[in-house]
Amino acid sequence: MTDHALMQQILAFRSKPENQSPHGNFLGLEIIDIDRGKGVVRIPYRAELAGNATTGVLHGGVITTVLDAACGISVICALEQRATIATLDLRIDYLKPATPGQPVTAAGHCYKVTRNICFVRALAYHLDPEDPIANCAATFMITSPQTGEARAERVSP
């Protein structure tokens, strides 16, 4: 399958409500762009998700969620065949506080795929990736490699 056809298939699958993550939807998480081994997602700012009511800065858990989502989608887009995946670990460096009122974008890149494990990095930022909020390195496990429609039934980052 060409990269373009694979990306179209992934987007079509993700566009169905039953294939979406309820927590992603709760946060208003959107897929902005995907490519082979890459995924960009975004969440809008919401004051109810702040980690400090005085400053309005988003809680680290929200940054974790958006980075985890970007990494997961990057892994899905790196695999030739559909598979279920699970996060093994996630290391996050918080580089600066997110600016209150601004949406957060996270761009992931799955740069190495092995038989069982996928290696990913991701960056969270507002508008400029050169001025990041957080940097992330993660590993994912391919829990059940499957082919064709069988995988389509189960895949979800």
Add this chain to the structure above:
Amino acid sequence: MSIVELIRLAKANNDFGVLSAGIPYMKTLNIEVHEADGILTVELQADRIHTGNPWLPALHGGVIGGLLETAAIVQLAHDQDTDNLPKPINVTVDYLRSGRIATTWARAQVTKQGRRVANVQASCWQEDPEKPIASLFGHFLTG
């Protein structure tokens, strides 16, 4: 009331449940704090909105990470001498088991409190603390 005033109040009354008034994320995700003998346990109520993988279904990794980080922050706020809200520098979360959509607890231990930086370990479980679903270690800016 500012977060600094809330931390002061929590320490004065030994009631860290009031912190959620200054941490909107805790209120939104429905995270409560319980204290026993100086150890704080955070409790996440089961809710469909915490689901990541809709097929299993399983708790979202971001929610588990957020709960662990919250456990670390409230324990640090409890332990430290100053009343500022600790800020995460970096965290590593290991996912050990898939989390069900059920009540989930987390607890943190301050491994080392330096002058400005604290090292913290935290663990998250569902029915059995001996079978953690995830663990965290990280550094936090305190003071």
